[in-house]
Amino acid sequence: MDLGIDPERLNACVQCGLCLTACPTYRVSADETMSPRGRIALMREVQDRGAPLTREVVRAFDTCVQCRACEPACPSGVQYGSLIEATKATLASRRGGWIRALAFAPLSRPRLLRAGSVLLGIAQRAHLVPRRLGLSARIPLWRAPLRASGDDVWMFTGCVMDAWQRDVHLATQRVLEAAGFGVRPTGAGAPCCGALHVHAGLHDRAVALARRTMDGLPGDAPIVVNSAGCGAALKEYGHLLGTDEARAFSARVVDVQEFLARHVDRLPTVEPLALRVAVQDPCHLRHVQRAHEPVRTVLRPFVRECVELDDEGLCCGAGGAYSVLEPGMAGQIRERKLSSIGRARPDVVASANPGCSMHLAAAGVAVRHPMEIVDEALRLSARAGR
Amino acid sequence: MRLASRTRPRRGVPERDAALVRELVAAVGAPNVRTDDAQRALLRRDASVFDGGDAGPVCFPRTAEEVQAVVRAARRHGRAVVPRGAGTGLAGGAIPLGAPVVVSLARMTSIGEVDRDARAVWVEPGVVNLDLTRHLRPLGFHFAPDPSSQQVCTIGGNVANNSGGPHCLAYGVTNAHVLAMDVVLPDGEMARLGGLDPEPSGLDLRGAFVGGEGTLGIAVRIAVRVTPNPPAVRTLLASFSQVRDAANTVSAVIASGIVPAAMEVMDQRITRAVENYVGAGYPLDAAAVLLAEVDGLPDGTAHDADAIARIAREQGATEVRLAADDRERALLWKGRKTAFGAIAQIAPDYYLHDTVVPRSRLADVLEQVYAIADRHGLMVMNVFHAGDGNLHPLLLFDAREPGMLDRVHAAGADIIEASLAAGGVLSGEHGIGVEKQAYMDRMFTPDDLDHQNRLRRAFDPECAANPGKVLPTGHSCADIQQLSSAARGLWV
Ligand SMILES: Cc1cc2nc3c(=O)[nH]c(=O)nc-3n(C[C@H](O)[C@H](O)[C@H](O)COP(=O)(O)OP(=O)(O)OC[C@H]3O[C@@H](n4cnc5c(N)ncnc54)[C@H](O)[C@@H]3O)c2cc1C
Ligand code: SF4
Ligand code: SF4
Numbered sequence: 001m002d003l004g005i006d007p008e009r010l011n012a013c014v015q016c017g018l019c020l021t022a023c024p025t026y027r028v029s030a031d032e033t034m035s036p037r038g039r040i041a042l043m044r045e046v047q048d049r050g051a052p053l054t055r056e057v058v059r060a061f062d063t064c065v066q067c068r069a070c071e072p073a074c075p076s077g078v079q080y081g082s083l084i085e086a087t088k089a090t091l092a093s094r095r096g097g098w099i100r101a102l103a104f105a106p107l108s109r110p111r112l113l114r115a116g117s118v119l120l121g122i123a124q125r126a127h128l129v130p131r132r133l134g135l136s137a138r139i140p141l142w143r144a145p146l147r148a149s150g151d152d153v154w155m156f157t158g159c160v161m162d163a164w165q166r167d168v169h170l171a172t173q174r175v176l177e178a179a180g181f182g183v184r185p186t187g188a189g190a191p192c193c194g195a196l197h198v199h200a201g202l203h204d205r206a207v208a209l210a211r212r213t214m215d216g217l218p219g220d221a222p223i224v225v226n227s228a229g230c231g232a233a234l235k236e237y238g239h240l241l242g243t244d245e246a247r248a249f250s251a252r253v254v255d256v257q258e259f260l261a262r263h264v265d266r267l268p269t270v271e272p273l274a275l276r277v278a279v280q281d282p283c284h285l286r287h288v289q290r291a292h293e294p295v296r297t298v299l300r301p302f303v304r305e306c307v308e309l310d311d312e313g314l315c316c317g318a319g320g321a322y323s324v325l326e327p328g329m330a331g332q333i334r335e336r337k338l339s340s341i342g343r344a345r346p347d348v349v350a351s352a353n354p355g356c357s358m359h360l361a362a363a364g365v366a367v368r369h370p371m372e373i374v375d376e377a378l379r380l381s382a383r384a385g386r
Numbered sequence: 387m388r389l390a391s392r393t394r395p396r397r398g399v400p401e402r403d404a405a406l407v408r409e410l411v412a413a414v415g416a417p418n419v420r421t422d423d424a425q426r427a428l429l430r431r432d433a434s435v436f437d438g439g440d441a442g443p444v445c446f447p448r449t450a451e452e453v454q455a456v457v458r459a460a461r462r463h464g465r466a467v468v469p470r471g472a473g474t475g476l477a478g479g480a481i482p483l484g485a486p487v488v489v490s491l492a493r494m495t496s497i498g499e500v501d502r503d504a505r506a507v508w509v510e511p512g513v514v515n516l517d518l519t520r521h522l523r524p525l526g527f528h529f530a531p532d533p534s535s536q537q538v539c540t541i542g543g544n545v546a547n548n549s550g551g552p553h554c555l556a557y558g559v560t561n562a563h564v565l566a567m568d569v570v571l572p573d574g575e576m577a578r579l580g581g582l583d584p585e586p587s588g589l590d591l592r593g594a595f596v597g598g599e600g601t602l603g604i605a606v607r608i609a610v611r612v613t614p615n616p617p618a619v620r621t622l623l624a625s626f627s628q629v630r631d632a633a634n635t636v637s638a639v640i641a642s643g644i645v646p647a648a649m650e651v652m653d654q655r656i657t658r659a660v661e662n663y664v665g666a667g668y669p670l671d672a673a674a675v676l677l678a679e680v681d682g683l684p685d686g687t688a689h690d691a692d693a694i695a696r697i698a699r700e701q702g703a704t705e706v707r708l709a710a711d712d713r714e715r716a717l718l719w720k721g722r723k724t725a726f727g728a729i730a731q732i733a734p735d736y737y738l739h740d741t742v743v744p745r746s747r748l749a750d751v752l753e754q755v756y757a758i759a760d761r762h763g764l765m766v767m768n769v770f771h772a773g774d775g776n777l778h779p780l781l782l783f784d785a786r787e788p789g790m791l792d793r794v795h796a797a798g799a800d801i802i803e804a805s806l807a808a809g810g811v812l813s814g815e816h817g818i819g820v821e822k823q824a825y826m827d828r829m830f831t832p833d834d835l836d837h838q839n840r841l842r843r844a845f846d847p848e849c850a851a852n853p854g855k856v857l858p859t860g861h862s863c864a865d866i867q868q869l870s871s872a873a874r875g876l877w878v
Contacts, residue, residue, distance in 0.1 A: 011786075014730050016433045017474045020538045021514055030446060030492035030512065031420075032428040032473070041428055056424035073537075075663060076730030310520070 022073035036070035065319035067283035092201030150182010171375035189216035195233035228285035261294035270381035278346035282353030318359035413455035471543030477819030483854035511542025527612035548597035555773035616681035625672035649773035666721030733782035743810035776814035
């Protein structure tokens with residue numbers, strides 16, 4: 001069966017296995033069907049050799065977190081992301097992706113998402129939300145409004161994050177302003193980047209959202225993103241749409257830490273917070289954007305100590321909607337992350353991705369966005385100076 | 387494991403295996419037995435160019451006792467077992483022939499407490515080589531054998547293949563780092579081979595087992611030597627305008643009495659491929675580069691590094707560079723260690739060979755290797771553990787081209803002939819597996835082979851452990867089954 005994968009890309013894998021241990025699902029299962037090498041081999045079995053899509057084969061694809069840790073681990077340069085995205089798109093179209101399409105519909109409709117979130121927040125307070133959804137952080141019922149302070153940069157606000165973690169946006173904006181940049185929040189002009197749609201194989205919807213986002217953010221100001229998942233998706237528009245316009249758009253996209261690392265000298269020097277901070281690298285920052293070093297560059301001046309986790313950037317199991325769709329596997333992957341965090345003994349974990357922080361917070365970890373930490377240091381010293 | 391338990395045996399293994407599968411389930415629990423087509427298709431092969439055999443039921447035992455129970459169940463049904471680690475073997479050692487029970491050791495990953503007096507630690511066979519070193523590093527130790535696949539290959543696989551790596555020049559290959567083992571013999575009995583005492587008494591069965599490629603039983607607990615981290619390390623990169631000069635430098639360094647921790651040579655093609663991938667700072671115009679490392683006390687390493695630099699210049703090095711800091715050192719090594727994969731950017735498939743020649747003949751044999759590749763119209767790249775004469779010619783090709791694999795195998799055969807003719811041996815570290823079986827009688831006399839055969843039968847009288855490997859046809863346990871399709875190349 002044709003999975004719609006480019007044969008050249010599929011053929012690039014030499015089956016050396018060097019990617020196995022970078023893969024979170026292989027790490028917890030020791031099962032080749034849940035490894036990058038295994039998944040690629042199964043894609044070949046199905047696409048090249050006509051093997052049937054058995055339950056185990058589908059399971060192998062469904063359990064992939066799409067963290068893409070296998071890409072930097074692969075010396076042969078296999079573009080695993082594009083292989084699995086094509087596979088998921090084909091599977092989604094086969095089994096009536098409309099259920100998921102419906103589930104994801106509110107993401108691009110801010111008011112609907114907001115209404116749903118408020119309902120969820122109320123339900124949460126009434127203890128009506130099943131624990132398996134892993135929502136620990138309370139969804140806010142009220143949000144401070146966003147306002148523009150200039151036009152130096154766009155601040156991408158996105159969908160779920162804007163509904164659930166607006167505080168992070170406010171902190172991000174204050175930090176950017178402290179570095180002297182005028183900020184324009186993207187808000188309703190670009191309601192959703194489409195990352196979750198790409199992951200779920202909802203290709204057409206993702207393309208439509210990409211176009212809408214591009215139309216909503218004209219000009220050439222940098223588009224600063226504080227969610228690693230959204231940043232990765234926006235940076236891949238060039239690849240998704242294959243047009244010059246999309247490539248030019250993607251070139252404007254920058255992770256907020258990546259952006260600030262270039263301008264650290266513009267941030268005021270302040271008293272560091274008395275915190276031992278462990279940096280958790282979101283997969284889409286480390287493996288896809290490969291922009292995880294800047295998080296340290298930006299954080300270091302503002303905290304007492306910045307420590308590394310000893311698991312070489314292994315995924316935490318959040319994976320966009322993964323923790324909801326595959327709670328068992330996501331939980332096992334998180335266990336490994338938790339023990340690594342335990343060994344690092346931090347006061348707080350810094351995570352630059354909303355999905356990761358919610359997933360970790362649900363297990364009782366104290367997590368904050370790096371921008372919230374920097375913002376707090378800046379605000380404390382401003383208050384002390386007054 | 388919760389997820390696996392949702393899959394029950396179906397299609398996959400034939401009906402006649404139903405009773406066997408029931409016993410395996412009793413031995414390790416349903417979630418740790420897999421019989422589905424997807425799983426079996428994947429475990430049909432390893433990282434070698436061979437297209438694979440036929441896997442029977444697959445088991446994932448979690449303890450030594452479970453391994454024992456699996457082996458016994460297989461025995462009761464007259465079925466062979468094939469142990470498997472990470473499946474990174476390049477000689478086809480983990481390829482199942484004749485639908486045996488595949489025993490994956492990958493779920494046995496615990497590491498015991500370090501015994502500082504004996505400088506040893508007991509580990510389970512599924513522990514990943516680099517995980518062990520990462521675990522030991524903060525304690526001041528590491529596991530010395532460092533195959534280029536170290537981030538994934540397992541200690542069990544290292545033991546079975548007696549694997550080596552760049553740093554085995556001074557420290558010795560895996561055999562020098564295994565003190566004792568508990569092994570499940572092919573009849574299901576457990577035996578301890580070797581011991582932590584410096585001078586264990588009796589026959590060195592431990593030594594016989596290391597390198598046994600799974601044909602002597604399954605290692606279920608391994609006491610490995612832990613090596614103290616050296617206080618100082620210096621890494622040099624020397625460039626040459628001729629491959630021969632690099633090879634001669636290696637001989638001259640050893641002749642001078644220095645034993646570097648590592649000495650690796652890469653030719654121009656591979657240097658360029660690697661540079662493109664990691665940007666390690668390798669010179670692109672050199673015909674060959676030599677990566678040498680010395681470790682020990684600061685004074686000694688400074689002295690040795692100077693001496694190596696001098697010798698390299700005497701032999702015609704065009705540039706010698708000392709890594710300035712740990713970052714640069716790590717980058718130089720990253721380049722070397724990813725060499726095999728990086729070349730995949732040039733051609734879709736590669737065949738990595740592994741032979742050893744006397745150091746003094748390195749330069750001659752290398753020239754022959756280039757000539758052989760030319761003769762067969764193939765591209766070859768060379769990267770090798772120069773210090774111990776271990777050649778790794780890489781033949782690059784596209785398996786989809788008709789007739790290509792025949793050419794690749796013909797060239798491989800010629801390379802082996804050339805190495806043997808120069809007084810070399812068949813395999814430096816990848817093992818014999820199914821890859822070099824047919825060459826065993828070129829290397830060994832019938833008498834030698836007979837002894838190897840008898841040793842094997844002493845461990846495995848019924849050919850129940852990884853049959854069809856190592857010993858050539860005509861010897862027992864060899865003629866189990868031909869590969870389902872010999873050397874179709876990488877799984878296309
Ligand atoms: C890119 C690449 C680079 C490599 N570089 C090197 C290198 O530098 N040096 C080197 O020596 N090798 C190298 N190899 C080869 C390979 O990685 C080694 O042989 C490694 O030791 C195999 O380990 P594994 O866990 O993958 O074993 P597998 O491939 O799973 O098995 C190898 C053999 O060991 C047997 N076996 C596995 N576990 C056990 C056990 N517990 N008890 C008994 N038998 C067992 C199997 O039956 C099989 O015969 C490389 C391979 C690749 C793909
Ligand atoms: S994806 Fe890359 S690292 Fe993994 S098996 Fe294929 S070639 Fe090797
Ligand atoms: S994307 Fe992540 S989960 Fe999927 S195969 Fe790669 S490493 Fe494994």
